[in-house]
Amino acid sequence: MSRIIIDRRRFLTGAGVVASTIPLVGCDALDGMLSNGATVRETMAKANDLTYRVQRFLIGADSLAKEFSESEIRQGQRPNGSTDPTGATYVALRDAAFTDYRLEIGGLVDRPLSLSLDELRNMPSRTQITRQDCVEGWSCIAKWTGVPLAAVLDEARVKPEARYVVFRCFDTMNLGLSREAAYYESIDMLDARHPQTILAYGLNGGPLPIANGAPLRLRVERQLGYKMAKYLRSIELASDLAAYGQGKGGLWEDLGYDWYAGI
Template sequence: MSRLIVNRRKFLVGSVALGSSLAMSGCSQFDFLGQRGNPVRQALEQANVLTYRAQRALIGDQVLAREYAESEIRQGQRPNGSTDPTTAEYLFLKQANFEPYRLTIKGMVDREISFSLAELRNMPARTQITRHDCVEGWSCIAKWTGTPLGPVLDQAGVKPAARYCVYHCYDNIQRGLSGDILYYTSSDLVDAYHPQTILSYGLNDAVLPVSNGAPVRLRIERALGYKQPKYLHTIELVDDLSPFGGGKGGYWEDNGYDWYGGI
């Protein structure tokens, strides 16, 4: 099983690095990566679906990611990607020490609800020491503390037809002609309800820093780093990912990354 996980991670890292280098070099023979109807791209997308199904069958829904001893934390959690969003709403919240912050659960639920940071901190918490694996090839062991996501979703009453959670963030990862492009990603309900999936507000026995995603960062511990969205503000329950962004389920997924991102 460990060989399968390591080999999949090497494949993802190599594939992304290759895709990035080809895009930067302007190789026209790889234009199919941007053409949704291209049969080669469709074959690659189908391979991702098969990988997702195979991992679900081999690993199981509730199998835990490895947890580590505190002595194995050798450094602070490495920040990467956006480390300080500049949207007006986020700047206001940061200046107010995140006291006005609300996490909203909406979409295909019985009732739309929201929680303050204080309310999340007062819910039953889970602490776990896990390894963050980045698609860039580096890893980091850290201690995360937060509220398990599953019971929070239950308070909203997830409708039976819902299939995915879409995670919306304050992270203005890119600026386009029409303004800020905000980071988002998604997961199925299996990952959302996994016991190690938490709404993290603490890191290494301290308050989660801004550079690591304050006030709330989602941790899906059986997935690669780009599936751990920082600066989370809304979770939307849906049955279809196509209306969001480029329709592939996340910012990086819209740019060619694997949707599942499992390890």
Template sequence: MSRLLINRRRFLTAAGVAASTLPLVGCDAFDGILQNRGIVRDVLAAANDLTYRVQRLLMDADRLAPEFGESEIRQGQRPNGSTDPTDPQYIALQQQDFSEYRLAIAGLVEKPLSLTLTELRNMPSRTQITRHDCVEGWSCVAKWTGVPLSKVLDEAKVKPDARYIVFHCFDRMNLGLSGSVAYYESIDLIDARHPQTILAYGLNGKPLPVANGAPLRVRVERQLGYKMAKYLSAIEVVSELSTFGRGNGGFWEDLGYDWYAGI
């Protein structure tokens, strides 16, 4: 499994580096690569679909990612990606210590929700010590505390035609000359209901720091780090992903990364 993880990291890192240079040049010459009908996109999509299907066949839906003891926490959780959102709404919430923060749960649910941090903290919680595996090649063990996403979805009563969960975030990512866009990510309902998929508000026994995604981030422990969206503003339950971003299920996926990043 470790060799598979390393090889997958190398592939994704190479693909990600190549893709991440595209928005910086701001050149129309690369448009074909990013279009759904581009040859590169088709190859990556086919490989991703195969990876997804094989891992779903080989792995039990509730199989847990490895968990560790307190002694394995040897450093603070390494921040990466966005570490200090500049969105005005986020800044206003941060200045009030997120006392006015609310997480919206909308889309294909019978009971739309708007939950405060206090309400989330009062729901059944889970604490887990897991390893964060980044596509850049580094790993870090940390203790996360939060409410299982399945509990929130049960409260909202997901409709039968739902297939995916889309995470909307406060942080924005730069696309070079094209400007910036709000970060977003998505997972399917299988991963959303996995016991270790939580909406984390605590890190290593303390409130989640801003650099690590405060006030709330998702942990999807059987996937690579870029799937674990930070600075959550809303969760949307949907039947398809084609209407979000460029239709590939996430910010980095729109630039060439796999949608399913299972490890």
């Protein structure tokens, strides 16, 4: 399995190098290569689907990510992505110590929910010491505490036709030319109900820091770090992903990353 992780990281790092050269290519040529129906886009989509199916087969539905002992935590959890959202709604929640925070759960559910941090903390919890692997090439071991996502989904009574869980976030990404996009991410129901998939509100025995996603972030331990959305605003259950962003399942995916980032 370690060989699979290394090979995948090398592949994604290479993909990142290729992606970094995209702005040097003429826009018209790039639009043609990546437009809907183009051979390059269709080939990339098929490769991503193959990666998903092969890794699902190799990993299995119930396998657990490796967990570690407390003695193996040798540093604070390294932040990735956004570290301090500046949107007015988030800033107001932050300044009030998140006392007014509510996590909205909707979409294909029979019982939409609006949960405060206290309500989430009073649900059954799980603590796990796991390693985050980042597409940038670094790893970090930390202890996470939160409510299993499966418990929240059970409270919401997910409809049978739901296939994906979509996470909307408070942070945004600068796309250049004064353009920003709100961060979002998604996983399938298999990962959503995995025992190590939690909505984390605690890190290394204390509250979740702002730089690491406070007040609430996703931990989906069998995937790379960019799938673990921070600063959660809402959760939506959906039968497909076409209505979100460019329909690829996440902001990074809209920019060319794989939707399934299993390790």
